[in-house]
Amino acid sequence: MLYDIEKIGTKRIRVDRIAICVFLIIIVFLTIFAGIRCAIAVQNENYAKQLELTAKNLEEERLKQEAKEQEEKAKKEGPLLQEQIQAVENIYTSDTKRVFLTFDDGPSKAVTPFILDLLKQENIKATFFVLGDRVVANPELVKRAYEEGHFIANHGKTHVYKQIYSSSQAVLEEYNYTQQVIRDAIGNQNYYCRVFRFPGGSKGGYYSNIKNEALALLHQNGIASLDWNSLSRDAEGAKTKEELVQNVITTIGTKNSVVILMHDANNKILTYESLPDIIQYLRQNGYTFCTLQDVIDSSAET
Numbered sequence: 518m519l520y521d522i523e524k525i526g527t528k529r530i531r532v533d534r535i536a537i538c539v540f541l542i543i544i545v546f547l548t549i550f551a552g553i554r555c556a557i558a559v560q561n562e563n564y565a566k567q568l569e570l571t572a573k574n575l576e577e578e579r580l581k582q583e584a585k586e587q588e589e590k591a592k593k594e595g596p597l598l599q600e601q602i603q604a605v606e607n608i609y610t611s612d613t614k615r616v617f618l619t620f621d622d623g624p625s626k627a628v629t630p631f632i633l634d635l636l637k638q639e640n641i642k643a644t645f646f647v648l649g650d651r652v653v654a655n656p657e658l659v660k661r662a663y664e665e666g667h668f669i670a671n672h673g674k675t676h677v678y679k680q681i682y683s684s685s686q687a688v689l690e691e692y693n694y695t696q697q698v699i700r701d702a703i704g705n706q707n708y709y710c711r712v713f714r715f716p717g718g719s720k721g722g723y724y725s726n727i728k729n730e731a732l733a734l735l736h737q738n739g740i741a742s743l744d745w746n747s748l749s750r751d752a753e754g755a756k757t758k759e760e761l762v763q764n765v766i767t768t769i770g771t772k773n774s775v776v777i778l779m780h781d782a783n784n785k786i787l788t789y790e791s792l793p794d795i796i797q798y799l800r801q802n803g804y805t806f807c808t809l810q811d812v813i814d815s816s817a818e819t
């Protein structure tokens with residue numbers, strides 16, 4: 518009997534020990550489990566924070582990049598900066614041999630398409646100083662010239678001196694009108710012409726004072742003015758294509774940077790006919806064909 522009691526006592530002690538051990542093991546497991554959960558939670562929180570930070574950094578980086586791109590785009594396509602205006606207006610002072618073919622007073626159905634065909638065939642880009650009234654009459658030709666990579670510049674709306682030179686403000690109004698009809702023609706409402714050619718040239722003559730005032734106004738609006746330093750005299754009664762070619766050669770002389778004035782108005786088919794010989798002369802004498810866009814772009818890069 519006593520033996521049985523002792524046996525039962527020993528058994529209970531053993532059961533208690535086992536229970537304590539199990540209890541301790543459970544506690545240890547629970548502690549470990551809680552620790553792991555806590556660690557995972559902390560890790561998740563850190564990860565979420567890191568993700569948030571990365572997203573924030575990426576967003577900041579994107580905004581920075583976007584601002585930079587917009588600034589670059591404005592330099593390339595928006596109103597000109599002062600140094601770009603200077604680059605255009607100092608176009609004649611270059612050591613490299615380069616030539617800018619410029620066509621004024623168009624576009625016209627009788628001449629412009631032939632000039633565009635020839636330029637395409639010769640792989641040459643030119644500059645067209647278009648008139649607002651002519652753009653309205655021939656929008657498809659402006660669109661074609663633009664799409665074929667030519668520079669579309671601004672020659673005002675009317676070409677009537679007493680109208681455009683009635684005030685400096687009138688010059689800017691004709692410029693703005695022409696810019697708008699060019700935008701409509703090419704289907705790009707963000708297009709800036711950026712370069713204006715005064716009808717009859719920017720200097721001297723009866724309207725000299727108005728022209729000077731207008732030039733300052735144009736500059737304030739990010740617009741450069743460009744005349745020429747060579748011409749075919751196709752608007753001054755040259756009668757044969759040989760005469761036009763000779764006038765160009767004579768007025769180029771020994772110049773390195775040449776801006777040639779020609780016209781693509783309705784009655785200027787002789788200009789088109791003289792063009793192959795003019796191009797041949799320029800090629801033989803080592804001139805590279807450029808547009809005003811090249812001058813503006815190279816100025817924006819520096």
Ligand SMILES: [Zn+2]
Nearest residue numbers: 621622716717
């Ligand atoms: Zn003109």
